[in-house]
Amino acid sequence: MKQMRAVLCGYYGKGNGGDEALLASLLQLLPSHVTPLVLSGNPAQTKQDYGVEACDRMSIGAVLQALRRSDAFIWGGGSLMQDATSALNPFYYGGLMKLAQWFGLKTIAWGQGIGPLHRPTTRWLARQTFSKCTAVSVRDRASAALLSRWNIPFTLAPDPVWALQPEPVPGLWNFPAPRVAVSLRTHPQLTPTRLEALTRALVSFQTATQAFVLLIPFQPAQDMAIAQQIHAQLPNVSKILTLSNPQQLMGVFNGVEMAIAMRLHALIMAAAAGCRCFALSYDPKVTQLMEEIQLPGWTLDQMPTDSTQISQIWLEQYANGDPLLNEQIHSLVDRALMHQQVLATALTPR
Template identity: 35%
Template sequence: MVTGTDKKNYRIVISGYYGFRNSGDEAVLRSILLALAEQGEANGVQIQPIVLSADPAWTSRMYGVEAVRRMYPKDVLNALRASDGLISGGGSLLQDATSAKTIPYYTAIIKLAQWLGKPTFIYSQGIGPVNRRWMDPLIRSSMRKSAYVSVRDAESAELLKRIGVAAGRIEVVPDPVMGLPLPAGAAAGRAVAAAGEAAAVPVLGVSLRHWRKDGADLGRAADALAELASRRPVRLRFLPFHTPDDAEASKVVMERLSGRLAGGSSAELAAPGDDPQQMLLEVSRCDALFGMRLHALIYAANQMVPMLGLSYDPKIDQFLHRLGLTPVGTTEQLDPIVFADSAQRLLDDANGWKEEHREAIERLRQQSQQPAQQIAQLLRHTISR
């Protein structure tokens, strides 16, 4: 480890979907910041982050870093000019499923940094889906001219190869959140309930979001949870990863469960606040998790919590595949019997699930530091100020 006067200082702008208080994306940012600090220390590099945020004041308070307005060109330009490089990521930034504006925005930030002569680093991004072929050149040019490119799954790497990015330039790594620690002083595992009877009721974390406009997917989720509750007592703890939207989706399902929970079962809505590590702690206290949000599943893997994934996007299938899992259903089809059977197996044999998937999960945890390590080494050895 390099210390003292040998340590070099670099200002690095970080671009992503930050400041919107989406727990998954905020967890990505927290994970990146922690990894950069750890790997910077190990490599004799002092990294000073400047985050492009929708709410710079909030981001600065939450993480203790400098932040600027992400949609104000002058602020972004000034931050890049005063920087030593740009990190783009992580998360699903380069996709056009949510909007046709997403890829042009994030590639424009990358290209601006490159035009200013700043090295750019692609940090564990999920690439795609890309349905508009005219966006391929934007992505290809950004990647080809970046000093380092890492993606969070093999499917993203294949997409980049198809549009002309050399395979040898792409590193496949886990999502950064696989390396996120619990809050300082927090203990993982289920909280001990005050009453002995309540302590015996398993906790199933539930992470849902609005997707289908007609709400049929939430209706199917409610039916599946009701089927499980009809078989055994279960404590359904709804975890809103994106507020207020996920809280509203959770309330819709809870209303549909009203009067359908058998004796001993209950439903409740958690309020972990904005800190992603507090949500990670919430997940760690579940016996199993039923998740639609990608980062709900990643949090569960991080804490070795058995999981069932509900797929609404290829990224769900891709992450589950890395653990040797498949979705229990999709937003178009979810069989209550299949779901309840699967959930019962997890709740009855959590240790068996953990042993089966421990090796894959530990590998992802260890690999989650690779992008920060590579960036710190590049800054120290190959990039001059």
Template identity: 50%
Template sequence: MRAVLCGYYGFGNCGDEALLSTLLQMLPAHVQPVVLAANPRQMQKRYAVECRDRWNLFAVSSTIARADAFIWGGGSLMQDVTGRKSVLYYGSLMQLAQSFGKRTVAWAQGIGPLRDPWCRDYTRRLLAGCRAVSVRDAASARLLDSWSIPHEQTCDPVWALEPASNPTAGALAPPRVAVVLRPHPDLDVRRQAVIIAALDQLQRDIGASVLCVPFQIPGDEPLARTVAESLEKPGLVVSEGDPRRLMGLFASVQLTVAMRLHGVLMAAAGGNPVWGLSYDPKVTQLLSEIQAPGCELNRLPDDPAVLARAWGEAYRQGSGLNAEARQSWVQRARANARVLTRVLAPA
């Protein structure tokens, strides 16, 4: 059985690459995946699976026509925050697959925001035509309830991603602190300076070694370098494109300060304390669900000492998720695998 996997793949976003890696991990053994990606040669080399150029619409259409199934593979694909482009691209491919009579799955989706009435109605009709729908959050589940579309509420599948050994952090003396930042209008030069000064203080207080981990490669790398090079004791920039090795990296640090959703998630899955800098309601929601400390980015304290003290307390308390809580998240994430097993069963 051939299944086309469709998502925001090949753009250097570690969160979306982790979703793909987890989807490949969860696919039944008899399924041959074909990944639609922005960088198909690199992706084919990394994951050892067949890939197609997502921008070659003739190749994409013929690939879907020859396949048995089509899967929206995780993330917030159907959203119109940045306009209709995402809805039109992912929606048209799902519509094509459904018109061909393929088995279609909306897998581990975060639906919305959908502000445009046309986008909402189009998304509703496509989801209603899927063989199975799983959503990763309560807000998406409520939306589907309001549309009377059967679905399963799971959680982000990356909780169940199997980590791989990553010796990179071992080159630094503990305690090791991972810092996951991204460019954002609220992270202006003044707030960057506050964060850098707070990290300097944390280094003095607990002897921390700092790893700056970009999650959008190369987009996050200049900011990561700026922070790492501005510290009194310079930090290490770790650009890791392999999601399983990235998961392994977070298992070897003692504290994570993160803006990005999957930075928070991977740190929590690795069992180390995490302190969130939220710029997005999804990040705020996850911090609440795992009961992790943090603050909204636009409310960042002006005094670096306040931040350093908060990070030091998180480190000393060692208040990461305990093994039982982590296992609970993993079990919920594995429900996404059962969705695939059910829909992709041999005929």
């Protein structure tokens, strides 16, 4: 089959474990006749980690050269078209997509979670870019509903990270059992008062269960300070575990009994490993996952203020909560592989 080159575009090389997991999933599912070129915030690290060609995502010259040399352009998963984090996000990603379309490349919006889009301008831009794509796949029902209203064809499938192949974590089994994973991140709704309540609850929870707590900063630049703060309250029964390999990050959850997490992909990885999960939602994408696979948890603004109440609810989930059944996990993984079929169909040479 004729070889093709595809530019992969996402929030790559920025130290975010979830986005790196999306890149690893995309590379795992990319057809064998397609050679990837990754736009990265750290091209040297991306080359080292994945063995692929990479260039600086903010270098206009390098990006233009990459597009001119390529046959396809892929938005590689995640919430790229949203203006909650920054009003500039849709213009960066949407601008690159429009440029690729102008160059005549096959363009794929892959594994997308669309929104929030609060501004009329960014909603208009999103509609324009998605409507001109060769193929579109989305990971949640809200994104699918939006595309339906816009009369844009799409494939709906679970987040591609469900299908990521985990790798063993060296030394994981040396930590005392049972183990519980905790993944929190900074956010305006995670106020100092709420974080203090969560920390007190976690101390009580650990005392009751005698579990060893693995504090997992998915994006150390945002998450490390919180992990350190909690570790200081559990100095002998917790460990901050920093992993840059997304497949090892997924592998961690094969060795824990329960996960308490804000991060979307921490919850997906934990649920895929058959862990009991408890979600703390800071974003609609986390709330949608909670609804779709019936994860227990709270949005941060609905979280109880009493640490004893929080701890008791966690203990109930730890003792009696139900992880996903194997049949449910297999179904989610199988359906996530629909994203692979989208790639195979759209990237078939003419």
